[in-house]
Amino acid sequence: xxxxxxxxxxxxxxxxxxxxxxxxxxxxxxxxxxxxxxxxxxxxxxxxxxxxxxxxxxxxxxxxxxxxxxxxxxxxxxxxxxxxxxxxxxxxxxxxxxxxxxxxxxxxxxxxxxxxxxxxxxxxxxxxxxxxxxxxxxxxxxxxxxxxxxxxxxxxxxxxxxxxxxxxxxxxxxxxxxxxxxxxxxxxxxxxxxxxxxxxxxxxxxxxxxxxxxxxxxxxxxxxxxxxxxxxxxxxxxxxxx
Amino acid sequence: xxxxxxxxxxxxxxxxxxxxxxxxxxxxxxxxxxxxxxxxxxxxxxxxxxxxxxxxxxxxxxxxxxxxxxxxxxxxxxxxxxxxxxxxxxxxxxxxxxxxxxxxxxxxxxxxxxxxxxxxxxxxxxxxxxxxxxxxxxxxxxxxxxxxxxxxxxxxxxxxxxxxxxxxxxxxxxxxxxxxxxxxxxxxxxxxxxxxx
Ligand SMILES: [Fe+2]
Ligand SMILES: [Fe+2]
Numbered sequence: 029x030x031x032x033x034x035x036x037x038x039x040x041x042x043x044x045x046x047x048x049x050x051x052x053x054x055x056x057x058x059x060x061x062x063x064x065x066x067x068x069x070x071x072x073x074x075x076x077x078x079x080x081x082x083x084x085x086x087x088x089x090x091x092x093x094x095x096x097x098x099x100x101x102x103x104x105x106x107x108x109x110x111x112x113x114x115x116x117x118x119x120x121x122x123x124x125x126x127x128x129x130x131x132x133x134x135x136x137x138x139x140x141x142x143x144x145x146x147x148x149x150x151x152x153x154x155x156x157x158x159x160x161x162x163x164x165x166x167x168x169x170x171x172x173x174x175x176x177x178x179x180x181x182x183x184x185x186x187x188x189x190x191x192x193x194x195x196x197x198x199x200x201x202x203x204x205x206x207x208x209x210x211x212x213x214x215x216x217x218x219x220x221x222x223x224x225x226x227x228x229x230x231x232x233x234x235x236x237x238x239x240x241x242x243x244x245x246x247x248x249x250x251x252x253x254x255x256x257x258x259x260x261x262x263x264x265x266x267x268x269x270x
Numbered sequence: 271x272x273x274x275x276x277x278x279x280x281x282x283x284x285x286x287x288x289x290x291x292x293x294x295x296x297x298x299x300x301x302x303x304x305x306x307x308x309x310x311x312x313x314x315x316x317x318x319x320x321x322x323x324x325x326x327x328x329x330x331x332x333x334x335x336x337x338x339x340x341x342x343x344x345x346x347x348x349x350x351x352x353x354x355x356x357x358x359x360x361x362x363x364x365x366x367x368x369x370x371x372x373x374x375x376x377x378x379x380x381x382x383x384x385x386x387x388x389x390x391x392x393x394x395x396x397x398x399x400x401x402x403x404x405x406x407x408x409x410x411x412x413x414x415x416x417x418x419x420x421x422x423x424x425x426x427x428x429x430x431x432x433x434x435x436x437x438x439x440x441x442x443x444x445x446x447x448x449x450x451x452x453x454x455x456x457x458x459x460x461x462x463x464x465x466x467x
Contacts, residue, residue, distance in 0.1 A: 140459070140466060141460075144456050144459060144460070145456070148452055148453070148456050151452055205450070208449040208450050208453075209450055209452070209453070211447075211449060212447075212448045212449055212450050212452075212453030212456075213453070215446075215447040215448055215453075216448065216453060216456055216457065216460075219447065220456075220457055220460050220461070221460065222460075
């Protein structure tokens, strides 16, 4: 289904509850009554078309957002990406970590399982930390700088140097590694890890990993297929102007 | 990853409605199948360059006026089955180079039956293999990966080329559904291929 500005947000959520964290990323608190998406975006000063692109892309994997998303300013896109980082690091990952801590194996031959899975997840957590930090400290600020230079048509010498050593070119590929780690974790739990005594926790962990994986894939898709190509286009244009 | 065992269908037709309809029938018939769609000849050629589908369902109109040897023109793998998507009338005789045909105004059951007839002629599929299906060499490579060695170190140690190591690692990952080195380490410990100390 194509979600449009005329839909009531309250009708959309029961239709696809996976959108809950996505909507939260736009700082829309619940209790919005029968307001349409159009009304809510207007009130909250959210770019309506950006909002629609993001939720449609998440809702329907066959939806092709790229062309439309290209129209939005990089600032809006970066802001959204930053909010999803916060969601992963402050909520999702700590929660999965907490659940993993609660797993129990009592049989002596199984005690090693807990430390194995904990170690694997800790390593993943650190990789996410390093990756997002790099994006927040280097990539995103650079992206905003590129946009600024384009808008103001002014390029300082310092920026000229950065432009010719663009950090975005070599940053592709890291996403595959991150997504692979979640893919592995899922299969290790489903196929290979001897069942824990408290299987209800395992069920919760798996559900959470599937959701995080889906969310992350969407996130990295926006970075790889929307943000980076757009930045590279502007870079080329700026370099031509020099 | 059961990549090897999943059936791959490609639907090539200009019409979105027809592609979607056939996709729906395929999904109901084989929920585990991988289905790709393309609407142009160029798209089809591209898809065929990287993969060999088990079954290609293809509207004859997509070829334009060429009516030579389709298999040869498109370089279609000899193991791939070809089904023609035809308009409102089913031809009585076989369309050359196609194994079967489905007609867009046939009912779902008839189309499913045709699909099934073709799929049954495909070679037997085995289920996703388990560890015991790792070859001895692959187990050797897995052990070294789990011990944290690089591809180069493994190649030297096992006296094989780095290229061979990489190809073993690909096969291991496909068989086990584990891609990262740390994931493989967890697997190796769980299965006593290496011990914790
Ligand atoms: Fe990111
Ligand atoms: Fe990223």
